[in-house]
Amino acid sequence: MPDFDSRLATLADLAGRAARVPLAGEIRRRAHQRTVRRRTAAGVFAVVVLAGGVLGGMRLQAPDDSVTVTPSPSATVSPLASPSADPTVAPSAAPPTSPPPAAVSASGECMAASLSVTLGARDAGLGHRSVELVFRNVGTAPCRLHGYPGVDGLAADGSTIAQAARTMSGYMGGIRDSTSQPTANLRPGQSTIALVEGTASTSDGSACEGIKQLLVTAPNDTVSTKLSWDTDVCGNFQVHPIMG
């Protein structure tokens, strides 16, 4: 039996390797959205969720990590070299510190350069609303999509209201008869969908500020597309996996 230290190290290593981690660009994008949101002081239920709590100050190694809603000094720290206000919008824009986006990843996944992302069928019933996100391979090579797209719900001014929770299925659809997420193999011209849904009421009965736009990122990608979905969803905002 290996010693305690080795066993603990193996356990932590397994956990680290099994973890789902977003790409660095996704982290930077979220941080940027928070900085923008603080400046505009907009947003409804997710601002409280995402804005962070007051944490105790740290000694020696770091400044106080308390989070306030005043314009953050990190506005100058946010070192996004691109002159545009939101460098992640526009499917073909290359992030300033990276090479131009690939059409297909090394492991065969569809990337932004070969995908068109549009809205498909809408549905509603009993206070629930849904819309399909349609991912079409507009490239010249086959590619695959698997898992959850990143979906943020935006207000009319572009500020983030909420991030869609990743759930296998919900009231309006999704993957109900399986515990595994399918893989969509898309030849050029083929498309697949992922369902976004929500309810037209808040969970605590407060005033409903409906989502007006969706900011969509394909699974395992960092480039986003903004789509207009003018609806009255303001609760239980969810996205289901890519369909096979």
Next chain:
Amino acid sequence: MPLGADFDDFYASTCRRVIGQVYAMIGDIGEAEDAVQEAFTRAWQRWSTLREYSDPEAWVRTVAYRAAVSSWRKAVNRLTAHRRHGAATEVPELGPEHVVLVQAMRKLPADQRRVVVLHHLVGLPVEQIARETGTAVGTVKSRLARGRRALAGELGEVPSQERRTADA
């Protein structure tokens, strides 16, 4: 090197390790993922300062641990309970030998578990643990001693003492 590129390198080379460390401290992989993601998001917001620190990884780990255990965060999670739907708490594919270790660690009080992880997994000496946790050296030593005793009782072996200084 542009600021974004060195943050990306820092993130890529440290995030899984930090997730493993925070997981070992709190025993919930989903919470560890979320808390570490939160910490790196804050790290990017103050990267031009943080990148000058001698140990930005320790900063991220500390912020992540505090985020994971904060009672405020737990209240938020209750409100957004549907968000955890289907997300994992357990690490998949843990063999029986790991399950025994996880169960033994879970029986420790959180403070002792954190100190045990910082010493035995992260490899920090007691003085550094005291700084990272914001507690006195004596408190760290007593938590470490009690944690080790409890684990020895559960696991039938005494965790390696090695030659870490100022342990007593």
